[in-house]
Amino acid sequence: MVPPPADATRDRLLEVAGPLFAAKGFRDTGVTELCDAADCNVASINYHFGSKQDFYAAVLANAHRRAFSGSPMPEVPAGTAPEVEFATWLRWWISSMLHPNNPVWFQTLMTREMVDPTPALDTMVERSIRPMHTRLTAIVRNLLPKGKPIATVRQCTTSVLGQVLVYKHAAPVLQRLGSMPAQNNASLQQLADHIISFSLAGIAAAAANRAPSSTPSRRKR
Amino acid sequence: MVPPPADATRDRLLEVAGPLFAAKGFRDTGVTELCDAADCNVASINYHFGSKQDFYAAVLANAHRRAFSGSPMPEVPAGTAPEVEFATWLRWWISSMLHPNNPVWFQTLMTREMVDPTPALDTMVERSIRPMHTRLTAIVRNLLPKGKPIATVRQCTTSVLGQVLVYKHAAPVLQRLGSMPAQNNASLQQLADHIISFSLAGIAAAAANRAPSSTPSRRKR
Amino acid sequence: MVPPPADATRDRLLEVAGPLFAAKGFRDTGVTELCDAADCNVASINYHFGSKQDFYAAVLANAHRRAFSGSPMPEVPAGTAPEVEFATWLRWWISSMLHPNNPVWFQTLMTREMVDPTPALDTMVERSIRPMHTRLTAIVRNLLPKGKPIATVRQCTTSVLGQVLVYKHAAPVLQRLGSMPAQNNASLQQLADHIISFSLAGIAAAAANRAPSSTPSRRKR
Amino acid sequence: MVPPPADATRDRLLEVAGPLFAAKGFRDTGVTELCDAADCNVASINYHFGSKQDFYAAVLANAHRRAFSGSPMPEVPAGTAPEVEFATWLRWWISSMLHPNNPVWFQTLMTREMVDPTPALDTMVERSIRPMHTRLTAIVRNLLPKGKPIATVRQCTTSVLGQVLVYKHAAPVLQRLGSMPAQNNASLQQLADHIISFSLAGIAAAAANRAPSSTPSRRKR
DNA sequence: AATGAATGAGCCTTCATTCAT
DNA sequence: GATGAATGAAGGCTCATTCAT
Numbered sequence: 001m002v003p004p005p006a007d008a009t010r011d012r013l014l015e016v017a018g019p020l021f022a023a024k025g026f027r028d029t030g031v032t033e034l035c036d037a038a039d040c041n042v043a044s045i046n047y048h049f050g051s052k053q054d055f056y057a058a059v060l061a062n063a064h065r066r067a068f069s070g071s072p073m074p075e076v077p078a079g080t081a082p083e084v085e086f087a088t089w090l091r092w093w094i095s096s097m098l099h100p101n102n103p104v105w106f107q108t109l110m111t112r113e114m115v116d117p118t119p120a121l122d123t124m125v126e127r128s129i130r131p132m133h134t135r136l137t138a139i140v141r142n143l144l145p146k147g148k149p150i151a152t153v154r155q156c157t158t159s160v161l162g163q164v165l166v167y168k169h170a171a172p173v174l175q176r177l178g179s180m181p182a183q184n185n186a187s188l189q190q191l192a193d194h195i196i197s198f199s200l201a202g203i204a205a206a207a208a209n210r211a212p213s214s215t216p217s218r219r220k221r
Numbered sequence: 222m223v224p225p226p227a228d229a230t231r232d233r234l235l236e237v238a239g240p241l242f243a244a245k246g247f248r249d250t251g252v253t254e255l256c257d258a259a260d261c262n263v264a265s266i267n268y269h270f271g272s273k274q275d276f277y278a279a280v281l282a283n284a285h286r287r288a289f290s291g292s293p294m295p296e297v298p299a300g301t302a303p304e305v306e307f308a309t310w311l312r313w314w315i316s317s318m319l320h321p322n323n324p325v326w327f328q329t330l331m332t333r334e335m336v337d338p339t340p341a342l343d344t345m346v347e348r349s350i351r352p353m354h355t356r357l358t359a360i361v362r363n364l365l366p367k368g369k370p371i372a373t374v375r376q377c378t379t380s381v382l383g384q385v386l387v388y389k390h391a392a393p394v395l396q397r398l399g400s401m402p403a404q405n406n407a408s409l410q411q412l413a414d415h416i417i418s419f420s421l422a423g424i425a426a427a428a429a430n431r432a433p434s435s436t437p438s439r440r441k442r
Numbered sequence: 443m444v445p446p447p448a449d450a451t452r453d454r455l456l457e458v459a460g461p462l463f464a465a466k467g468f469r470d471t472g473v474t475e476l477c478d479a480a481d482c483n484v485a486s487i488n489y490h491f492g493s494k495q496d497f498y499a500a501v502l503a504n505a506h507r508r509a510f511s512g513s514p515m516p517e518v519p520a521g522t523a524p525e526v527e528f529a530t531w532l533r534w535w536i537s538s539m540l541h542p543n544n545p546v547w548f549q550t551l552m553t554r555e556m557v558d559p560t561p562a563l564d565t566m567v568e569r570s571i572r573p574m575h576t577r578l579t580a581i582v583r584n585l586l587p588k589g590k591p592i593a594t595v596r597q598c599t600t601s602v603l604g605q606v607l608v609y610k611h612a613a614p615v616l617q618r619l620g621s622m623p624a625q626n627n628a629s630l631q632q633l634a635d636h637i638i639s640f641s642l643a644g645i646a647a648a649a650a651n652r653a654p655s656s657t658p659s660r661r662k663r
Numbered sequence: 664m665v666p667p668p669a670d671a672t673r674d675r676l677l678e679v680a681g682p683l684f685a686a687k688g689f690r691d692t693g694v695t696e697l698c699d700a701a702d703c704n705v706a707s708i709n710y711h712f713g714s715k716q717d718f719y720a721a722v723l724a725n726a727h728r729r730a731f732s733g734s735p736m737p738e739v740p741a742g743t744a745p746e747v748e749f750a751t752w753l754r755w756w757i758s759s760m761l762h763p764n765n766p767v768w769f770q771t772l773m774t775r776e777m778v779d780p781t782p783a784l785d786t787m788v789e790r791s792i793r794p795m796h797t798r799l800t801a802i803v804r805n806l807l808p809k810g811k812p813i814a815t816v817r818q819c820t821t822s823v824l825g826q827v828l829v830y831k832h833a834a835p836v837l838q839r840l841g842s843m844p845a846q847n848n849a850s851l852q853q854l855a856d857h858i859i860s861f862s863l864a865g866i867a868a869a870a871a872n873r874a875p876s877s878t879p880s881r882r883k884r
Numbered sequence: 885a886a887t888g889a890a891t892g893a894g895c896c897t898t899c900a901t902t903c904a905t
Numbered sequence: 906g907a908t909g910a911a912t913g914a915a916g917g918c919t920c921a922t923t924c925a926t
Contacts (some may be wrong), residue, residue, distance in 0.1 A: 011912075023284045027248045031896065041912050046897055048910090115336045117393040119256060133398055154400045155415040159384045161391070165385030169390040172338040176346045177354050179375045181293060194376040197430065198423035203421030206415065230886085237914060252921060394892050446730045451907085467779060469690045472899060485907050488901060496747035558688060559835040596842045597857045604829030605822045611832040612824070614780040615790055618788045619796055621817045636818045639872070642805045647864035648857065672890075694917065704891050709918055711889090890915085898916070904907070 010048045012038040015057045022105035025112055026056055057120040062111060063126040069104040071096055073135060082142040087196045089139055093132070094164055094192045100183040111168050136160065143203045156203050163195045226230070230331040232334045233259040238280045242323045243326035247277055248335060271391055285349035292317055303363040308417045315385055315413045321404045329363065331390050357360075357381065364424045376429050379419045384432070452490045460502045464547035465556060468498055471605045499562040501570045503557070506570035513538055515577065526586040531581055532602070534614045535574070538611055540629075545639040553610050578602065585645045598648050602641045609633075673711045675701040682724045684770035688775055689719055718849040719792055720783040723772060725792040730769040735796060744807040745845055756795070757827055758854045769821045776832050799823065806866045820868050826858045 016037040020029050029053055035042050049055035074092045076085045091212070097107055113121045140157045143146075167174065167181070175178040181187040237258040239249050252273055270276035295313045296307045317330050329352070332341045360376045362369075384408050388402070393411065395401040402408040458479040461471045462471050473494055477484050491497035516534045539549050552571070555563045582599045583590075609616065609623075616622040623629040672856040683692050694715055698705050712718035737755045739748045760770055773792070778783045803820045804811075830837065830844070835841040844850040 007910085019241075025248075026393065030894080043897080043899090043912065044380035044910090045292070047912090052896065060885090106282065108389070111336060112390045114394050115332060121393060122397070123371035125394055129394060130398065151411075152415075155412065156419070158387060158395065158400050159419050162385070163380045164383070165391060166379060166412030167384055169332075170335045170382070170386060172342060173335050173346055173350060174379065177351065179379050190372075191376065194427065195374075197426050198377070198380050201422040201426030203416050253919095263921090264887060264923080273921060326905065387926085464684050469688075474896085484900090485902080487906060489907065494900060496711075526722065536791070544766050549839035553778060554834075556833045557774060558838050563835060565838055571836060572840065593853075594857075597854065598861070600829060600837065601826045601858065601861050603833070604827070606825070607826030607829055607833060608821060612777045612828060614784060614791060615777050616786055616821065618795065620786070621821050632814075633818065636815075637822065640819070640822050642866035643864040645860035647860050651860065670889085693915080695915090706891065706918080706920090707889095710891090715917065887924105887926085888921105889924090889926105891921105895919070896917100899914095900912100902912070902922095903908105903910090905910105 007048070009038065009040045009044055013045060013048065013055070014039065014059055016064045017055070018063050018103075018109065019105045021056065022108035023098050025116070026118060030204050034040060048221065056118065060113075060120050061127065063106040063109060065123070067096075067128075068102070073132065076205060082139065083200060086143060088199065089136065089194055090160070090199075091189075091192050093136075094188065094195065097164060098167055098188055098191075099185075103112070107168055111165075115169075133157070133161075135210075140203060143200070144207045148207065152209075154208055156199075156206050159202060160195070160199045163199065167191075224264050230259065230261045230265055233261065234265060234269065234276070234282055235283045236278070237252050237390070239330065240324075242277065242280060242328045243329035243333070245272075246337075247339070266405045274339070277339065278344070279358075280347050281330060283349070284330060285345070296352065303360065304421060307364060307421065310357065311381070311385075311417055312410075312413045312418075314357075315409065315416065319388055319409055319412075320383060320406075328389060332386075336390070354378070354382075361424060364421070365428045369428065373430075375426055377420075377424050380423060381416070384416045384420065449490070451480065451486055451627075454462065455482065455486060455490065455497070456501055456504045458585045459497070460505050460551065461545070461547040462500065463501060464550035464554070467558075467626060477651065479553065483495070495560075498560065499565070499661060502562045502566050503569070505551060506566070507547075515574065528581050528585060528642065531578065532606075532632050532638055532641075533631075536606055538607060540630055540633075549610060553607075575599070577601075579619070582645060585642070586649045590649065594648055594651075598641075598645050601644060602637070605637045605641065670711070672703045674709055675842065676703065676708060676711065676718070677722055677725045680718070681726050681766075682768045684719065684722060685771035686773070688779070689781060703828070716782065718788060719781065723776075723787050724784050724790065725831065726769040726772060726814055727787070730759075730766075731790075736795065745802065746863060749802050749806060749863065751861075752799065753823070753827075753859055754800075754852075754855050755853065757858065760827060761830055761854075762848075772883055774828075778832070796824075803866060806863070807870045811870065813873075815869055819862075819869050822865060823858070823862050826862065830854075 008022055013034065017029075020034060020037060023029075031045050032042055034055075035044055038044070038047050045052060045055045071092065074088050079087075113124055117193055126163065137153060137157050140160065141153050144153060144156070171180060181191050222258055232256065238250075240256055241255060241258060243249075252266050255276075256265055259265070266273060267371045270279055292313065295309050297309055301309075318325070318370065331345065334345060352402060358378050362374050365374060365377070392401060402412050455476065459476055462476060465471075473483055473487050476497075477486055480504070482487070482505050486582060487494060487497050513534065516530050517650060518530055522530075529596055531555075535650070550568065555566060582602065583595050586595060592645060623633050676697065680692075683700060685698060686692075694708050695705055697718075698707055701707070708715060708718045712721055734755065739751055743751075773787065776787055800816060800820050803823065804816050807816060807819070809830050834843060844854050847855055
């Protein structure tokens, strides 16, 4: 009835690898380093996962599972105003992305994959990114009039994404420029307020544009 | 009048290294590869620059000089409306960041530094990034009422930055999600139109917020 | 009456290992591969046989038993002409060595041992090779006059062996040189005809030489 | 005027590798072992030759050059009797193959390639084996009547080859069977005498066969 | 001033073997 | 009695760096 330790080493490897890969990247993190951290033999990674590359993919897949298990994507009651749903979702996402109490390394791994893709990116996009992106796209679509072309929906969605991701992707630069928010609850809440109101206004402007597929704002040049 | 070639090899190395480092990153670009491209001996990098790391720093320091030589930051006549100045500057920046005809390797190098900073980042921030950031900050400040706190200016500026940078930082993911714009003039102009109108509306919303340092939008929770 | 499976795993390992060792050699056939083929644990080889090396020896020792079980060495009625016995035996041997329908892995294992001997070769020579060699030697001796020295018998026997073995030992080269016979019955029969008539003529010439231990054929130089 | 040592290490590696590869085979000879023998760094093989495999090919190519430089293939004056040419050539070949004073490792390398081919075999066949085979084939053809089919020429040639090669390919077995000739000049000369007279008689028998492409000897069965 | 050869530490991976169960 | 996990030594190879010239 008591299950044997099963794959204790395997689990330990998955556990310790996330932060290490996040800190130095795939290439600069050696298997020796990883196995030392997991207190096992150098050959263990190849034994349990076949190769360093496959191990890395397993780390990402495993990370995704536990990254959002603590705070799942929020649902809103039917009939909620689209603006409120947008604000709720965005607060949740910003919190899980930027909150210093959350383990940050999964987000860092995703960032690294975005800048320097490995074969593991495809799986990651399908399993962790696309579901969130689909949800945000749906929310944004509800904020726009029915007839708006898909391109407009996508551009607005990407504008929202960019405002959040920049704090992950450009953190070292923003720090040097003095634009990095303090890592406390109040600051993050204010940042969320800013992005929400900025984005809602931006989306409203996109909604008001008369000719969806032309470029009316260029008439004035 | 023409000086002798002097350090022809040194210059050639600096010339060819940018695109190579941009394409594969510091770690994945070998000195052999670099020296082959510059048609010189493997030992040249260590001879002229001391080490691969120092050479990389030299490449970055040298890069910003030629990066914007073809299209310098635009100036507008005194008295130009702030919205127009914003639009002009943003069009220029988007074009130099995303236009496929431009040599994009400097932007890519900056992107890599942002995600995985090396000691060379400090120099790069001061020399290349801060001037542009200062300029954009000034433009955004002009779009806000005089009394707005610096934090609001910074958040708006960062929101603008993020909307553009996301197309560089998350390109592989956006491609897979179908959100990457076509790499032609018309698409990029439309994208610029979107970001300009989205951002102007967002900044206007930030300008209208009454209590700058409180979090008024959360009243509804 | 049927004994229980007893060492079923052990037997299965011996069964599957022959063809695998023959195909890739001792060094290039891994224990994992062998145990996968026998559908047993990686540790089985060391458990049942002590080491990979000892297992290999066991495979060779076990192999000769089943190698010729399908077509035993032919016997001829007393009084048969020596030439006919020679032809009969040679046809049988060529067929079991070269016929593609026969399982050739035992011959291939022997070939590998000849080129790269292991401690297992001694056993193999005594158990499998010497009986055949003794028989061929006896047949060849009957084709020579009584007084011929043993050295002549041996040289003739080896000349016969070499003509057959070359098709196993040098197969890859003969293929590239266009000298490999087609792998069908007719071709092999014609090859057997050739070797038989070539050898009988050669043996007859050796029989006719007057001074067995001198080198008469060199008189002409 | 004095040439620099040039590629001293490279030459030393080529020098020492032949005997080592011959003794243990490609797989069982490590680069560490090879480089220790050549008194150089482990990385030298990859530096000078790209890979262990390419190095092995270079060793074979180099070996072929010096293997026959001491005693080139013999030429006979025009008008020489075919039997004499055959004897002359065969004595030369047997001597360079089997004579104990000659460095034996190149022949051993060729033997290994025949039994366990590597990608280097193709080059070896074209560069060292085919020229000799072509020559022997031509000599054998002159011993046969004009109209004989090419298949007969090839079978006779292969019968000659096999009689010699067996002493290399099956040496460990022949030693155990007592059929290995003593490694001295007289024994080798007598062996050459035997193979020459045996083969000439065999070829004469093939020449006498009436129906070249049928199998007349089987009518009697 | 500049090179081409040479270095050695480190990389990931393979493999027969061992050990606790 | 037999297994699946784990081992560690060794494998070939890459790479920035160094050194004699």
